[in-house]
Amino acid sequence: MTEESPEIYAPQANLPAMPADVPLLRIEGVSKSFGNFRAVDRLSLDIAAGEFFALLGPSGCGKTTLLRMLAGFETADGGRILLGGRDIAPVLPHERPVNMMFQNYALFPHLDVRDNIAFGLKRAGLPRADIDSRVAEMVALVKLEGMEKRKPDQLSGGQKQRVALARSLARRPKILLLDEPLAALDRKLRESTQLELMELQRRLGMTFIVVTHDQEEAMTMANRIGVMNGGRLEQVASPRDLYEAPQSRWVAEFVGDVNLFDGEVASREHSRITVSTSGGAALAVAEPRNVSVGTAVSVAIRPEKVKLSRRGPGSDAVSSQLINRLEGEVTDVSYLGGLTVYKVKLDSGAVVRSSIANTVRLDRDTYSVGQRVVAWFTPDDCVVLQR
Amino acid sequence: MARKVNSLSPFNVTSLALGLAFLYLPIIILVIYSFNDSRLVTVWGGWSLRWYREFFNDRAMLDAAWMSLRVAAVSATIATLLGTMAAVALVRGERFRGRPLFSGMLYAPLVMPEVISGLSLLLLFVALNAERGFWTVSIAHTTLTMCFVTVVVQSRLASLDRSLEEAAMDLGCDPVRAFLSVTLPLIVPAIAAGWMLAFTLSLDDVVIASFTTGPGSATLPIRIYSEVRLGVKPEINAISTMVIAFIAVVIVIASLASKLSSSQGESAAPL
Numbered sequence: 001m002t003e004e005s006p007e008i009y010a011p012q013a014n015l016p017a018m019p020a021d022v023p024l025l026r027i028e029g030v031s032k033s034f035g036n037f038r039a040v041d042r043l044s045l046d047i048a049a050g051e052f053f054a055l056l057g058p059s060g061c062g063k064t065t066l067l068r069m070l071a072g073f074e075t076a077d078g079g080r081i082l083l084g085g086r087d088i089a090p091v092l093p094h095e096r097p098v099n100m101m102f103q104n105y106a107l108f109p110h111l112d113v114r115d116n117i118a119f120g121l122k123r124a125g126l127p128r129a130d131i132d133s134r135v136a137e138m139v140a141l142v143k144l145e146g147m148e149k150r151k152p153d154q155l156s157g158g159q160k161q162r163v164a165l166a167r168s169l170a171r172r173p174k175i176l177l178l179d180e181p182l183a184a185l186d187r188k189l190r191e192s193t194q195l196e197l198m199e200l201q202r203r204l205g206m207t208f209i210v211v212t213h214d215q216e217e218a219m220t221m222a223n224r225i226g227v228m229n230g231g232r233l234e235q236v237a238s239p240r241d242l243y244e245a246p247q248s249r250w251v252a253e254f255v256g257d258v259n260l261f262d263g264e265v266a267s268r269e270h271s272r273i274t275v276s277t278s279g280g281a282a283l284a285v286a287e288p289r290n291v292s293v294g295t296a297v298s299v300a301i302r303p304e305k306v307k308l309s310r311r312g313p314g315s316d317a318v319s320s321q322l323i324n325r326l327e328g329e330v331t332d333v334s335y336l337g338g339l340t341v342y343k344v345k346l347d348s349g350a351v352v353r354s355s356i357a358n359t360v361r362l363d364r365d366t367y368s369v370g371q372r373v374v375a376w377f378t379p380d381d382c383v384v385l386q387r
Numbered sequence: 388m389a390r391k392v393n394s395l396s397p398f399n400v401t402s403l404a405l406g407l408a409f410l411y412l413p414i415i416i417l418v419i420y421s422f423n424d425s426r427l428v429t430v431w432g433g434w435s436l437r438w439y440r441e442f443f444n445d446r447a448m449l450d451a452a453w454m455s456l457r458v459a460a461v462s463a464t465i466a467t468l469l470g471t472m473a474a475v476a477l478v479r480g481e482r483f484r485g486r487p488l489f490s491g492m493l494y495a496p497l498v499m500p501e502v503i504s505g506l507s508l509l510l511l512f513v514a515l516n517a518e519r520g521f522w523t524v525s526i527a528h529t530t531l532t533m534c535f536v537t538v539v540v541q542s543r544l545a546s547l548d549r550s551l552e553e554a555a556m557d558l559g560c561d562p563v564r565a566f567l568s569v570t571l572p573l574i575v576p577a578i579a580a581g582w583m584l585a586f587t588l589s590l591d592d593v594v595i596a597s598f599t600t601g602p603g604s605a606t607l608p609i610r611i612y613s614e615v616r617l618g619v620k621p622e623i624n625a626i627s628t629m630v631i632a633f634i635a636v637v638i639v640i641a642s643l644a645s646k647l648s649s650s651q652g653e654s655a656a657p658l
């Protein structure tokens with residue numbers, strides 16, 4: 001970006017002196033109700049400058065309401081939203097140094113691409129020459145050269161998405177809010193656009209907050225993900241931690257696929273506990289936290305960490321004692337291309353899913369329905385969740 | 388699959404022809420007889436523009452026509468202004484107190500018998516001791532036509548995406564500016580269609596106008612009506628034909644405008 005054209009939003013210098021540890025955005029116990037429905041429930045969250053943050057959750061979890069409160073279209077019933085240490089409650093939407101990219105893009109149908117992008121710049125009263133150069137820069141940024149004179153309804157879905165992005169970036173907001181930015185695109189386009197958005201965010205060093213219900217999208221793009229459910233944040237973590245160390249049963253089930261065994265802690269030695277499941281099996285699980293014997297827990301294991309073999313790894317180099325072995329019968333085989341997902345009905349009655357990567361083109365070592373197998377996994381691959 | 392869906396059976400053609408004839412035959416006869424040279428309305432005396440010439444020499448008729456056009460223009464303009472504001476309040480105001488009542492009262496003139504509206508307005512003007520004439524008719528027509536404008540504008544406004552205005556605010560517009568720079572340009576065709584609808588309604592009206600007008604300020608329909616009571620002159624046919632032609636043109640323009648508004652920009656060629 002060229003640095004000559006004036007900034008619309010005051011640089012940090014204009015804000016009151018800000019200690020280094022104050023985050024760019026601090027949400028403090030914010031609530032919002034619609035009638036009897038609590039859309040956002042005493043939610044607190046810090047977002048640092050330069051982050052690519054994703055709010056992930058099922059529809060109706062309050063993520064869009066939270067985003068609209070940041071933009072100023074909804075007023076919080078309680079709590080505070082601090083931007084650069086300053087409460088933005090009294091600041092009207094058109095005066096907030098944030099811009100939003102709307103889910104349906106909300107392009108102005110009566111204006112062409114150029115005027116759509118220039119809209120916010122004209123309102124800011126930028127000189128004509130600056131507007132022209134900034135628009136040209138934005139058009140180049142989103143690769144829409146030659147489309148400037150087109151009206152929105154002469155654009156494809158992907159092009160509209162780019163215009164909406166350029167329009168919301170043109171004012172160089174402190175924070176860009178993106179409401180389901182890729183939901184209207186087809187799968188292929190969505191994947192390439194995800195990468196472009198990440199690249200753009202890195203290059204501009206801007207703070208992005210994206211709302212999505214698509215976990216893959218959140219995992220791909222964001223540095224940090226806040227999983228929302230029923231107006232509350234269930235967990236805020238990096239994509240990897242969210243998947244490998246979910247803090248609740250709900251998160252484990254919402255993010256990715258998971259096998260869950262309910263049971264209670266039977267014994268405990270060092271950092272390893274034994275859980276006796278309701279199906280009668282005893283599972284050895286690595287657990288660094290102090291969980292007392294008798295506690296009701298769920299053991300979560302991701303399908304790709306459950307391996308299958310005909311006899312079980314008894315003769316492996318690894319001591320067989322450290323491995324959970326569950327015998328059962330294959331009841332379903334789903335070939336998905338890169339993966340094959342097996343459903344195994346265990347002798348205890350529970351069903352466990354195992355997904356195995358198809359790393360060889362002509363694999364003779366597959367299992368068929370009705371075959372007896374041993375599903376096995378290591379204690380370290382399990383996560384213990386309190387119930 | 389081979390059967391054409393659009394093909395019409397003889398029964399369909401007959402019923403269509405009869406239906407159209409029922410609606411338009413009287414008007415066609417009126418138009419044809421407006422070119423009648425005969426002094427008697429029911430006797431054909433050859434083609435002529437005689438009665439059109441007669442009309443343009445009829446001072447009283449011309450005054451009435453001019454009066455009607457002025458009333459229609461003024462009342463349509465006021466009705467459009469108020470009707471658009473009401474539509475905005477109904478669509479954008481979401482759930483304000485008394486919204487159902489407001490909406491009901493707004494649409495009451497649609498179903499109110501015109502005689503009653505006319506009479507109540509007359510009583511009001513008498514009570515206010517207002518001198519009846521151009522302005523009383525204009526006000527009366529405004530109350531008659533405002534709800535039609537609201538219906539037209541409201542449907543367009545309701546179909547507009549609310550996030551367009553939010554996007555404008557997000558990009559630095561205060562709410563008023565957002566309305567003026569984004570919403571208004573998008574509903575202008577509906578507003579224009581509403582104005583033309585109000586205009587033609589006012590031009591047509593005889594009942595309310597006859598209650599609220601005063602001496603020396605008869606509108607064209609009132610003038611025609613009073614002439615007819617003394618016996619139908621062929622001149623009336625000529626005037627009626629011109630009114631029909633005029634209204635037809637206005638209606639075609641109005642429907643084109645509303646079609647344009649629903650397919651905004653689709654036909655605009657890229658430059």
